[in-house]
Amino acid sequence: MERELACEIVKDLLPLYVDGMASDVSQRSVKEHLEHCEDCKEVYRNMAFRLEEEAQPIEAGEVKRFLKKTKQMYFLYGLGGLSFIALLVCGIVDLAINKGITWSLIAGSAVMFADALVYAVSVCKRNKALVTMGIISIGTFLLLIAIQIARYYLMHVGTFWILHYGLPILLLWLGVLWIPVLCRTFLKWNIWDCIALFLLLVIAGNYGTKLITGDYGWEEVVHMHNFVGNALGEVIGIVVFVIIGRVKG
Numbered sequence: 414m415e416r417e418l419a420c421e422i423v424k425d426l427l428p429l430y431v432d433g434m435a436s437d438v439s440q441r442s443v444k445e446h447l448e449h450c451e452d453c454k455e456v457y458r459n460m461a462f463r464l465e466e467e468a469q470p471i472e473a474g475e476v477k478r479f480l481k482k483t484k485q486m487y488f489l490y491g492l493g494g495l496s497f498i499a500l501l502v503c504g505i506v507d508l509a510i511n512k513g514i515t516w517s518l519i520a521g522s523a524v525m526f527a528d529a530l531v532y533a534v535s536v537c538k539r540n541k542a543l544v545t546m547g548i549i550s551i552g553t554f555l556l557l558i559a560i561q562i563a564r565y566y567l568m569h570v571g572t573f574w575i576l577h578y579g580l581p582i583l584l585l586w587l588g589v590l591w592i593p594v595l596c597r598t599f600l601k602w603n604i605w606d607c608i609a610l611f612l613l614l615v616i617a618g619n620y621g622t623k624l625i626t627g628d629y630g631w632e633e634v635v636h637m638h639n640f641v642g643n644a645l646g647e648v649i650g651i652v653v654f655v656i657i658g659r660v661k662g
């Protein structure tokens with residue numbers, strides 16, 4: 414009877430004992446009891462095993478998350494370090510040849526731009542495409558201006574081309590990139606239709622660029638001059654992607 418009572422008390426205490434939450438005296442008594450009571454030992458083993466099983470998935474998930482975060486962090490630090498070295502080297506070269514802003518500094522800012530892109534994309538959770546496009550737009554815009562300033566004003570090479578060709582062509586191609594991304598983000602188009610639309614806009618972009626550079630006049634653009642050379646590849650792509658979109662959708 415006394416032994417039965419002891420077993421009942423131990424079984425009541427076991428959850429606390431397994432969690433390590435029982436008082437020192439209870440902890441010791443339960444441990445002693447378990448040493449010579451097979452019944453309670455069996456109950457204890459089951460309880461401990463179940464607890465371990467419950468705890469594991471959470472722990473494994475947490476470890477995975479932690480590792481992923483750490484990996485991402487090292488990646489970003491590595492990237493930041495590399496760009497810093499690149500910029501430092503560029504700065505030293507610039508000082509050594511005493512030329513103010515040079516190509517090496519432009520290359521350095523290109524590295525920073527690429528870093529900012531990778532960083533933003535890896536950090537942002539929503540609207541990745543929009544954020545990427547935003548950075549591409551601002552970054553290319555700034556780079557274009559930097560190249561113009563460096564070449565024309567500081568290195569005295571080349572002509573003032575940014576307003577005649579640079580910005581119009583950049584805006585044209587940013588539009589080609591932005592429109593499909595906007596359709597995807599806000600109109601929820603499927604990805605294949607977005608690619609098809611992109612290719613359609615590339616055709617317009619090709620003709621638009623030739624118009625801006627003066628290779629073609631309006632007459633040639635309206636009649637889609639040299640269609641095979643300028644647009645056939647894109648047309649084939651459009652047909653293929655629209656078909657894929659219909660089959661998958």
Ligand SMILES: [Zn+2]
Pocket residue numbers: 419420423446450451452453454
């Ligand atoms: Zn017992």
